[in-house]
Amino acid sequence: QRIRVGVIFGGKSGEHEVSILSGQSILKALDPEKYIAVPIGITRRGEWVVGAEAAQVLQEAAQIQLGGPPEPSSIDAGADRDAAVGQPGAGPHAVPASQPGETALTLVPPALVESFDVVIPVLHGPNGEDGTIQGMLELFDIPYVGAGVLASAVGMDKVFMKKLFASAGLPQAAYTFYTRKTWESDPEAVLADVEAKLGYPCFVKPANMGSSVGISKAKNRTGLTAAFKLAAKYDRKIIVEEGLNVREVEVAVLGNDEPKASVPGEIVPSNEFYDYNAKYVTGDSALIIPAPLPPDVTEEVRRLAVEAYRAVDCTGLARMDFFVERETDRVLVNEINTMPGFTRFSMYPKLWEATGVSYAELIDQLIQLAIERHRETR
Ligand code: ADP
Ligand code: MG
Ligand code: MG
CATH class of the missing domain: 3.40.50.20 (Rossmann fold)
Known part of the structure; x- marks a missing residue:
């Protein structure tokens, strides 16, 4: 049937x-x-x-x-x-x-x-x-198909995602966050606070968003002010992170109780960072699969991918995104994306293809995982 x-x-x-x-x-x-x-x-x-x-x-x-x-x-x-x-x-x-x-x-x-x-x-x-x-x-x-209510909500809220990653002992960028109200009631105090805690460059993001929408890299106070104004249009919560000098590496994770990690891939953004235009508009950001990393860094990224997936109790699938510091090869968790882009040209399916799972097989597995989780949670 x-x-x-x-x-x-x-x-x-x-x-x-x-x-x-x-x-x-x-x-x-x-x-x-x-x-x-x-x-x-x-x-x-x-x-x-x-x-x-x-x-x-x-x-x-x-x-x-x-x-x-x-x-x-x-x-x-x-x-x-x-x-x-x-x-x-x-x-x-x-x-x-x-x-x-x-x-x-x-x-x-x-x-x-x-x-x-x-x-x-x-x-x-x-x-x-x-x-x-x-x-x-x-x-x-x-x-x-995909993550349940909790993991989906946590994955969309960069503040709570980071809190859970921290409690699992996962390495990540330093950050701080503010409500829109705090920002609007005393912008000077917020700017000074960011400068004291993180300095420049820093990244300002709406807490709940994706595709780099509303995200800016701030290099000075003028840039930081503009960045807050933009992020505040998209969300009532704004997160600021230290700006890192990094390569961007992504791993596809699939599974419920026994999640598996794909080979990692690297993104080489066509802009200064992987912003909305670099992701979708210019289309000339490069995806390199597998990511050209030393074997121990590859293993570290795959291990952290599964740990971070578990830290937010994810099921089904997620694309786990990492930063690898240029000088040191230190691996930091950036974020989880619980419903990543899923065209045949998207990173998630391409990573599985490179790991030996075809696009059609991947969909079969996701459907089976959805049915299994449903059965187990009844
Ligand atoms: P989204 O969920 O919208 O993809 P991200 O947190 O992944 O948001 O940020 C989008 C992009 O911004 C990243 O892929 C990266 O290019 C850049 N970026 C974000 N945070 C940092 C950071 N702390 N240091 C350096 N680059 C960053
Ligand atoms: Mg995201
Ligand atoms: Mg991202």
Whole structure:
């Protein structure tokens, strides 16, 4: 009997387009002998659509163009935005076309999700990767791919992620954080505090975000002020980290109770740091797989990847991102991404491919892990 799989993509977050591309790749890869795949789109306004309308949302992928990072308003209010991102593989979609004359359906989530054996929420950023949709799927008792509520929420909040990494004894950059209110009520005091604790350069980030949206590297007080103003538009919590001189290395982790780590890959950003443009717009940041690291550093990164994954009680999958200091080869944990980009050209699937797990096998395993976790938590 074939497994009924709902693939949810799009969403209200700033990573709407990336999610569509990932969803499209997964839908194409699901073997029709084994699965009945149903695309479920979430529009930028947050409407859930299936059938013709979902195909329409997917079709946006074919028209995806270059553009800058999302405006904060589009994230808060879920309003339309013109900007879109470009990635290789943005070809015409291959979704079951709706019948002529068929009415497009807009369903409320419960009625929709209850008809699936498993759901793959390929959503990035707030409202998708942060435990909210995972909580909804728990309520409706549907197995779903990827991290559970807690790990998703912790992975999206860089402050709590760092607290848990610290309590597991994992090495990471020095940091501090402020609420938007603290910043707005006394900017001078906040600036002085950052200078005393971390100095320059430092990185200022909205605590809950991804794709480098709202992140700046500050080199002096003027830059720091601008960086706070930007980050405060995206979140009520702002994290600041010491700026490191590092290489960027990523490891794919897969599993529930016995997570496995892939070979590491290295990112060589096309900009000064791996910002939104370097990730999606210019497309000329290089992915090097496997990362050219000394064998002991490779082993260290893979070991820390599994430890950090366990530190936030992650299940399913995550891409674990690291910094390797240029002078010393010291390895520091940067972050966990519980629903990483999942096109065929994305780092996560490419790392598994280099480790011997094909794209289609990877999806099979993720579905099995989702069903296993669901069974074990009942
Ligand atoms: P996101 O979740 O949006 O990807 P990250 O914390 O990974 O946020 O930061 C995005 C990028 O900013 C990193 O990939 C790296 O290029 C740069 N960066 C972030 N923090 C630091 C730091 N402490 N030192 C040096 N570079 C950093
Ligand atoms: Mg991230
Ligand atoms: Mg990152």
